[in-house]
Ligand code: PSV
């Protein structure tokens with residue numbers, strides 16, 4: 164964790180300027196009939212889970228460039244996650260990925276997290292890589308594999324992941340499959356989907372009380388011709404066939420260019436099947452870039468749908484917010500601090516949308532004014548709002564700068580000897 168003194172000094176030095184910025188914003192919002200305190204309360208409720216797999220440098224299939232002092236174990240990943248939560252006060256949970264995060268002593272891991280003020284979000288299974296010693300290969304699929312023995316192995320892994328998740332106090336299983344085909348004719352398109360459904364049904368039937376299953380979709384990679392759970396339609400078919408506790412997970416990078424993601428979000432909300440998000444951003448495909456770094460307007464429009472649903476009180480609406488990024492060139496901790504800030508800004512802007520006016524313009528067909536209402540919120544500088552929420556909860560006015568001032572990375576570089584591997588870690 165970062166020394167409380169350093170954090171206090173950081174905030175003290177910026178406090179006067181921050182207060183002036185906030186007062187100006189409060190006055191502007193008041194003119195539009197928006198109460199600052201209401202927005203601050205809503206914004207303070209926003210939480211997003213950190214992915215354990217994004218705490219160390221990611222990589223591409225060409226190489227990986229480790230960051231000095233990056234975490235080597237899940238215990239160290241939690242230490243870094245705790246720093247992110249300390250500075251943002253918005254990331255109280257981490258989402259583990261198995262078997263990457265398997266430990267011998269689950270009670271010790273849970274206690275370690277608790278001591279750091281952290282809990283666990285959805286657990287992720289991995290049937291996209293072969294593990295040492297496993298009898299069957301996932302080269303040609305896992306839950307969809309033509310061979311029932313491979314499917315049984317993949318089902319057993321998912322059940323094992325749920326059991327580990329129970330040890331940690333998690334309540335959701337995220338399933339992402341690399342299953343698919345690289346060439347036409349490789350796989351029976353209809354039957355492979357049926358087999359996934361049957362396999363998922365077995366896992367679903369064994370879910371503990373109170374657990375949800377989140378089904379992720381992805382149009383391509385590593386299967387380049389046809390993935391089995393290709394799109395939100397496929398994920399929705401599965402979720403609907405499985406039952407109430409199965410929902411869809413929207414990973415922002417898992418869409419072909421120009422897909423209208425906010426529309427997908429609206430559709431899933433409409434049928435009660437929006438289970439959660441993997442936030443990131445992309446220019447071309449599954450780029451795993453910092454959320455909001457490429458298409459901030461799209462991120463805002465997604466949050467606009469979320470706020471709209473929350474305000475309306477759509478029954479059963481409680482999406483799990485998670486980050487899924489690969490930090491190939493940025494310091495992972497800094498990138499995550501920046502990500503949380505971007506997410507909070509998108510959310511804050513969505514909170515500022517004048518929904519009554521928007522509804523009126525939609526009803527009366529005033530296209531220009533409807534769009535202008537959205538843009539007015541999007542163009543508001545909400546930086547002071549987000550900073551104020553952090554300050555009130557004991558976080559940093561500027562988390563990235565506070566992190567740099569703390570010297571945490573340099574300290575960890577001395578303490579943790581990083582294995583200088585240039586090996587690609589697989590898909591992120
Ligand atoms: C696949 O690209 C993915 O988005 C899935 O969520 C995986 O679990 C994650 O990345 C990490 O590999």
Ligand code: MN
Nearest residue numbers: 379414441487
């Ligand atoms: Mn994902």
